[in-house]
Amino acid sequence: MSGFPEVRVKPEYAEIQKWARDFATREVLPLAEKIDRSDEYPLELARKMGEYGLLGITIPQEYGGLGLDMTGAVIVGEELTKASLSAGFIMGVQNGLAGSVLALFGSDEQKSRFLPRLVKGEIICSYGLTEPGAGSDAAGISTRATKDGDSYVVNGSKIFITQGAVADLLVFFARTGTPEDGAAGITAFVVEKGTPGFRVGQRLEVMGARGTATAELVFEDCRIPASAMIGHAGDGFLIAMTILSKSRIGAAAASIGVAEAALDQAISYAKKRNIFDRPLAKYEAIRFMIADMATRTEAAKLLTYHAATVHDSGQEFMKEAAMAKYFASETAVWVAERAIQIHGGYGVSKTLPLERYLRDAKILDIVEGTSEVQRWILSRELLDGQ
Ligand SMILES: Cc1cc2nc3c(=O)[nH]c(=O)nc-3n(C[C@H](O)[C@H](O)[C@H](O)COP(=O)(O)OP(=O)(O)OC[C@H]3O[C@@H](n4cnc5c(N)ncnc54)[C@H](O)[C@@H]3O)c2cc1C
Numbered sequence: 001m002s003g004f005p006e007v008r009v010k011p012e013y014a015e016i017q018k019w020a021r022d023f024a025t026r027e028v029l030p031l032a033e034k035i036d037r038s039d040e041y042p043l044e045l046a047r048k049m050g051e052y053g054l055l056g057i058t059i060p061q062e063y064g065g066l067g068l069d070m071t072g073a074v075i076v077g078e079e080l081t082k083a084s085l086s087a088g089f090i091m092g093v094q095n096g097l098a099g100s101v102l103a104l105f106g107s108d109e110q111k112s113r114f115l116p117r118l119v120k121g122e123i124i125c126s127y128g129l130t131e132p133g134a135g136s137d138a139a140g141i142s143t144r145a146t147k148d149g150d151s152y153v154v155n156g157s158k159i160f161i162t163q164g165a166v167a168d169l170l171v172f173f174a175r176t177g178t179p180e181d182g183a184a185g186i187t188a189f190v191v192e193k194g195t196p197g198f199r200v201g202q203r204l205e206v207m208g209a210r211g212t213a214t215a216e217l218v219f220e221d222c223r224i225p226a227s228a229m230i231g232h233a234g235d236g237f238l239i240a241m242t243i244l245s246k247s248r249i250g251a252a253a254a255s256i257g258v259a260e261a262a263l264d265q266a267i268s269y270a271k272k273r274n275i276f277d278r279p280l281a282k283y284e285a286i287r288f289m290i291a292d293m294a295t296r297t298e299a300a301k302l303l304t305y306h307a308a309t310v311h312d313s314g315q316e317f318m319k320e321a322a323m324a325k326y327f328a329s330e331t332a333v334w335v336a337e338r339a340i341q342i343h344g345g346y347g348v349s350k351t352l353p354l355e356r357y358l359r360d361a362k363i364l365d366i367v368e369g370t371s372e373v374q375r376w377i378l379s380r381e382l383l384d385g386q
Contacts, residue, residue: 013075016068020079023052024087032084035211036356041166042211043124046090050121054080055094059103063115065095070246070308074253081257085360086211088254093162093212094118096247097127098171101188105231105239110190114169128158128172128217129240135160136373138173139183139237143219145174150226152176152189154219157201164215165203168193172217173236186236189228197222208356208363244368245318248325249311251368252304255328255361259297262332262339262357266290269343286342293335300328319381326374332361 027048035042049055057073059065066072073096081088099118102110117123134140143156154174158164170191177185191198201216231239267290270281280286307320336358340347347354365371 013072016072017075017079020054020076023049023054024079024083027052028080028083028087032086033353033356035084035086037210037350039205039210041163041213042086042090043166045087046094046124047121049087049090050094050119053119054091055121056099056115056119057091057095059095059099059115059119063103063111064119065099065103065115069312070249071305071312073250074304074308077250077253078257078260081254082261085209085254085258085363088257089162089209089212092247092250092254093127094121094125096250097243098125098169100243100246101127101171101230101239102190104242105188105235106190107227107230109227110230114190118169123168124163124166125169125171126161126163126167126217127243128161128164128170129244130158130160132157132159132216136370138240139186141173141175141186142179143172143174145176145187145189145224147176147226148223151223152226152228154189154191154197154222154224156219158217160204160206161215161217162209162212164217165200165213167213167217170198170217171230173240174219176233176236181234183237184234186240187233188230188236188239189224190230191219191222191224191228195222195224206363208359208361209367210359245321246311248321248368248374249304249307249317251364252300252307252321252324252328255325255332255364256297256301256304258332258357258361258364259293259300259328259335262336262354262361263290263293263297265352265354266293266339266342269346280342289338289342293338296331297335300324300331303327319378322369322374322377322381325368326371326378329361329364330371333358333365336361 056065057068057076061067077088118125131141145152145154173186173188175185176187197220199218201218204214206214270286273280303324307324310320311317340354343354346352
């Protein structure tokens, strides 16, 4: 660590930060390049993360989680992502997406059946909202669940699903009402691997967050019991948006992790690389670049920790989460690109992780709602409210 900027966490969180950093340094960092290059899902690492406690950060203790608040999740996510965004994604989907849907909206039976195994990493879980025809416009999904006696018959497909190719369990959203019902006709369900009519479709290779088994998931007359419903019929959109608002703070934390990793490398390289007669760090153009990178990273961090604090205080946090996610993900892209510039040719070579940071950062600008979607949310909150 260059030591700049260092997280100023409250004393009660310092221990959790150290705990996460120890794991990230020991278990994640040595694998980061291999995961990125091979694009293979690191199942063993996911299981280790579960054993260590990293997959249930905010899941209640009665189901085996740590029961921490969002600030705790931000601290852990930032530390993991500094080592590898792919590890951050594994935590984010297990804990922040699939796990949080089950913990907050699942029945007692669903919680006790799935959460303890999800938290330990014994089952890998996914969250399926996006479809080939509906991403930003989540209310426009067309996967259909039709009631038939005591069950639902599901048809349709989901795309870009993180951990989809390896998932044992999928929390997903389908239309139970008519298309005219819009958001009010969407319901959440859970389906297990091996259920007839449910299969992995195309495996998708993406530029960043590699090794996270991004895939298409297909339903063809897939019959699931009515007890697979999460919450009530018609609650699905509210569930999806509640969870996404929370997980945007997680995506912001991941973004600051990537930005900090790039900044640390840039500072250390600028100090040791000699150009003409002196270290790169003595040239004002480079010094100012690093000052700008650090300032933006710090601003992103403050927005992210502020969003987590507002969330944890029980107040409405949608605006803060959207601002943090929007600013932090764009900052990660900007900082990673500047860090490459400071490294010159080595920055674009695969011998160093700089180009990986840029590819990873770009993914963060897309997932959990693109920057345009965040600005759409913000402008709606700022301009169309009471
Ligand atoms: C690596 C990766 C992992 C993912 N993991 C998951 C997952 O686990 N589960 C899941 O459900 N989804 C997942 N996604 C999907 C992701 O959430 C969507 O890709 C994202 O929400 C954007 O949707 P889209 O790709 O359909 O783009 P579109 O919605 O088609 O957007 C296309 C463009 O239009 C812009 N746009 C959209 N709305 C507006 C507007 N109102 N005004 C102006 N411009 C607008 C967008 O910003 C974008 O630039 C993942 C995606 C990736 C790349």
